[in-house]
Amino acid sequence: xxxxxxxxxxxxxxxxxxxxxxxxxxxxxxxxxxxxxxxxxxxxxxxxxxxxxxxxxxxxxxxxxxxxxxxxxxxxxxxxxxxxxxxxxxxxxxxxxxxxxxxxxxxxxxxxxxxxxxxxxxxxxxxxxxxxxxxxxxxxxxxxxxxxxxxxxxxxxxxxxxxxxxxxxxxxxxxxxxxxxxxxxxxxxxxxxxxxxxxxxxxxxxxxxxxxxxxxxxxxxxxxxxxxxxxxxxxxxxxxxxxxxxxxxxxxxxxxxxxxxxxxxxxxxxxxxxxxxxxxxxxxxxxxxxxxxxxxxxxxxxxxxxxxxxxxxxxxxxxxxxxxxxxxxxxxxxxxxxxxxxxxxxxxxxxxxxxxxxxxxxxxxxxxxxxxxxxxxxxxxxxxxxxxxxxxxxxxxxxxxxxxxxxxxxxxxxxxxxxxxxxxxxxxxxxxxxxxxxxxxxxxxxxxxxxxxxxxxxxxxxxxxxxxxxxxxxxxxx
Amino acid sequence: xxxxxxxxxxxxxxxxxxxxxxxxxxxxxxxxxxxxxxxxxxxxxxxxxxxxxxxxxxxxxxxxxxxxxxxxxxxxxxxxxxxxxxxxxxxxxxxxxxxxxxxxxxxxxxxxxxxxxxxxxxxxxxxxxxxxxxxxxxxxxxxxxxxxxxxxxxxxxxxxxxxxxxxxxxxxxxxxxxxxxxxxxxxxxxxxxxxxxxxxxxxxxxxxxxxxxxxxxxxxxxxxxxxxxxxxxxxxxxxxxxxxxxxxxxxxxxxxxxxxxxxxxxxxxxxxxxxxxxxxxxxxxxxxxxxxxxxxxxxxxxxxxxxxxxxxxxxxxxxxxxxxxxxxxxxxxxxxxxxxxxxxxxxxxxxxxxxxxxxxxxxxxxxxxxxxxxxxxxxxxxxxxxxxxxxxxxxxxxxxxxxxxxxxxxxxxxxxxxxxxxxxxxxxxxxxxxxxxxxxxxxxxxxxxxxxxxxxxxxxxxxxxxxxxxxxxxxxxx
Numbered sequence: 001x002x003x004x005x006x007x008x009x010x011x012x013x014x015x016x017x018x019x020x021x022x023x024x025x026x027x028x029x030x031x032x033x034x035x036x037x038x039x040x041x042x043x044x045x046x047x048x049x050x051x052x053x054x055x056x057x058x059x060x061x062x063x064x065x066x067x068x069x070x071x072x073x074x075x076x077x078x079x080x081x082x083x084x085x086x087x088x089x090x091x092x093x094x095x096x097x098x099x100x101x102x103x104x105x106x107x108x109x110x111x112x113x114x115x116x117x118x119x120x121x122x123x124x125x126x127x128x129x130x131x132x133x134x135x136x137x138x139x140x141x142x143x144x145x146x147x148x149x150x151x152x153x154x155x156x157x158x159x160x161x162x163x164x165x166x167x168x169x170x171x172x173x174x175x176x177x178x179x180x181x182x183x184x185x186x187x188x189x190x191x192x193x194x195x196x197x198x199x200x201x202x203x204x205x206x207x208x209x210x211x212x213x214x215x216x217x218x219x220x221x222x223x224x225x226x227x228x229x230x231x232x233x234x235x236x237x238x239x240x241x242x243x244x245x246x247x248x249x250x251x252x253x254x255x256x257x258x259x260x261x262x263x264x265x266x267x268x269x270x271x272x273x274x275x276x277x278x279x280x281x282x283x284x285x286x287x288x289x290x291x292x293x294x295x296x297x298x299x300x301x302x303x304x305x306x307x308x309x310x311x312x313x314x315x316x317x318x319x320x321x322x323x324x325x326x327x328x329x330x331x332x333x334x335x336x337x338x339x340x341x342x343x344x345x346x347x348x349x350x351x352x353x354x355x356x357x358x359x360x361x362x363x364x365x366x367x368x369x370x371x372x373x374x375x376x377x378x379x380x381x382x383x384x385x386x387x388x389x390x391x392x393x394x395x396x397x398x399x400x401x402x403x404x405x406x407x408x409x410x411x412x413x414x415x416x417x418x419x420x421x422x423x424x425x426x427x428x429x430x431x432x433x434x435x436x437x438x439x440x441x442x443x444x445x446x447x448x449x450x451x452x453x454x455x456x457x458x459x460x461x462x463x464x465x466x467x468x469x470x471x472x473x474x475x476x477x478x
Numbered sequence: 479x480x481x482x483x484x485x486x487x488x489x490x491x492x493x494x495x496x497x498x499x500x501x502x503x504x505x506x507x508x509x510x511x512x513x514x515x516x517x518x519x520x521x522x523x524x525x526x527x528x529x530x531x532x533x534x535x536x537x538x539x540x541x542x543x544x545x546x547x548x549x550x551x552x553x554x555x556x557x558x559x560x561x562x563x564x565x566x567x568x569x570x571x572x573x574x575x576x577x578x579x580x581x582x583x584x585x586x587x588x589x590x591x592x593x594x595x596x597x598x599x600x601x602x603x604x605x606x607x608x609x610x611x612x613x614x615x616x617x618x619x620x621x622x623x624x625x626x627x628x629x630x631x632x633x634x635x636x637x638x639x640x641x642x643x644x645x646x647x648x649x650x651x652x653x654x655x656x657x658x659x660x661x662x663x664x665x666x667x668x669x670x671x672x673x674x675x676x677x678x679x680x681x682x683x684x685x686x687x688x689x690x691x692x693x694x695x696x697x698x699x700x701x702x703x704x705x706x707x708x709x710x711x712x713x714x715x716x717x718x719x720x721x722x723x724x725x726x727x728x729x730x731x732x733x734x735x736x737x738x739x740x741x742x743x744x745x746x747x748x749x750x751x752x753x754x755x756x757x758x759x760x761x762x763x764x765x766x767x768x769x770x771x772x773x774x775x776x777x778x779x780x781x782x783x784x785x786x787x788x789x790x791x792x793x794x795x796x797x798x799x800x801x802x803x804x805x806x807x808x809x810x811x812x813x814x815x816x817x818x819x820x821x822x823x824x825x826x827x828x829x830x831x832x833x834x835x836x837x838x839x840x841x842x843x844x845x846x847x848x849x850x851x852x853x854x855x856x857x858x859x860x861x862x863x864x865x866x867x868x869x870x871x872x873x874x875x876x877x878x879x880x881x882x883x884x885x886x887x888x889x890x891x892x893x894x895x896x897x898x899x900x901x902x903x904x905x906x907x908x909x910x911x912x913x914x915x916x917x918x919x920x921x922x923x924x925x926x927x928x929x930x931x932x933x934x935x936x937x938x939x940x941x942x943x944x945x946x947x948x949x950x951x952x953x954x955x956x
Contacts, residue, residue: 031870053874163788173912242795247804310641317720326725392509396531
């Protein structure tokens, strides 16, 4: 069993550094463990407090008197090795070391302290994350040991990161996009467990369908490439690398004690490893989202179905820029599409429905273009929030209230059917919309595994990543 | 006076095509005119209805018997020229023609219809937007003639677009980003008023500080370049161009009857015109936002102040990628910064506060780096929503309630002071944060004219556009 399996699914946790002082990071982390729904045993270890936030506390780990799966240490740097030693003596074999002040601190002292930590852990066979990290999240056991409340748990994306902030602070951004994460791992200085280990672990996690990595340095390139190549056979891996610039490198050194390499070197490393490189965190999330939900396209031919010209032109433009095709449809297919649509519809590719108000036609057209065999995937830009139009009308024409509500319900059912088309045909679909997760229609599409992006370029790059992954998986490069 | 001045600020509007049928576009647009706060006269023109949504209707424009500033036509294609003629006879000199079915329709008939329209307008001296457009929005007179409810009105961004959807459908996206628009113009097929005219008009609008353009074709390149160059002397112009690909060009033709040119040609045209080119609508909004709010930097040297390593490294990386510098600070400045911060702070550039919980220090550090003269602008990544941390703590430690609330108020005042620093020092500041507009702190920064972006690359490209605009304005190219 991979050591991270127990660390990410502990039956019991001892936490060091939590108290009743709300200004302490350990206190915040314990509150999050207790309030996120974790059902295992939780043991606060505190020298003087009888209870910590209502939970019985123990003066030391040896007083617990039961086996403990995981220790999380949020303590002043100096005492960390000694407490880790106590944990080892008490039989604990997994730890998360939140405390900073190790390799990332300028001068040699921090490096020596980190070596001491490694020596203690090695002696007891303790496998650990950190030091200088923010904890983990695992939706499978409702575990959140980070400082951040209320992560959007679920879905099938996992993320391992050399930045703690990026695993925890991004929660509001994820929520605003409608994206969930099922596991996050903050690896900090990687004194023991590193990103290659995370890949080895996540490869066999059934619930995980796409893996993201934030990288300032790869400490064991050979093992990283091997781990990534094995992982990519089963699921896509997307990475961000920052560190290839002078200031980036200066920053990384002070951040996780990482020695960075030039950008091009990492481009090569990712290509060799079959890893898709994203530019930044927001882009990485875009790609992981579609990679975790949609089927892979057989080829590069894309259909665009829109009821608005600007988004249609923009999608066509950005699809071609990103190396895909938006082929003109055959006369045969155009004749079929013409029959189904009104006189103001342009049925070439893009299909532009212009002022068409019958939104139910989207599904019919999507099925037609998929059945034709002329495309490998499709993009839809639609007014998927039509009920919004009614708000001012309702104020002026009050009898509309009832109609709208019924219609809304039928509309939700329609969206579920529309969202099922990609899986039925084995061809990916991306929706472009400005409505965002404030709209029930958009939330409904997302719940049914259709990704929604608010721009043509983000939509195109998302689809492109499916092609890139397919090429890596099948061994033909990007 | 520019003809758009009256069109965008009408004292009275006649609307053709609004009825009591909620499924008609004209009805929706009238509801929006009535419900957005417009205080001018509104005259629905309808052959049979006595009132339209509670407003007295007139059988024809000649029956109104008072001067009317603007006519909006949302009628079947065939009757548009005839009704425009009636408007001309009634003395109306400004119109918005929403109806489609003109130049954008394949085959020659639409082109002939559009020529007919031009001929009628010419005869009466009517200047008009459209046909095939969605209307306008002007926050200065609370005017919204589009199909879309509740636009986020305000701020100092104007947007003129060959896509109607992009001026109206984007409202929920704008709102999610905290961005407002003060004027939008959908130009449709540009049979009369085109983007060059919009630039001429917007140049002299005091309330407008940045102009966006969505372009599928430039119909009068010489006039466009001249209008843009004059505009750029006073305010920045950002454009998106899509049409440079085969499918994009096919789509544009069917959208607004536009003949598109290759991408490189437009790159040259924009450079000549001093126009900043954005990749897509979301990127354009990012740039317009900062351009409308922040002072221009004197040079490329940037400071990064963060309390998290990942965002710091990412900002440093993307700033250098985007052609800026993140210079190491002088020993003198580092000594000053060291004095102000704790032992775990790295005071190079980026300044990484790590686990610093005293967020008030951000302002102090920002002033120090600005006063040093060592940088021309700054980026801040901070935990600007600290009260969020308290949610789970509060459940466990109920006595915290009062403290949090007081602290929150002081915090808002602090944010206002922080947001004043860029104007005081004449140096731009960008905040990077994942919290989004769901956070009161972020809303507070935005209200005080500091733009907030959820990624390093978006933050860097935003700052870069200030440098690009400065170069264009000062005549030194980009």
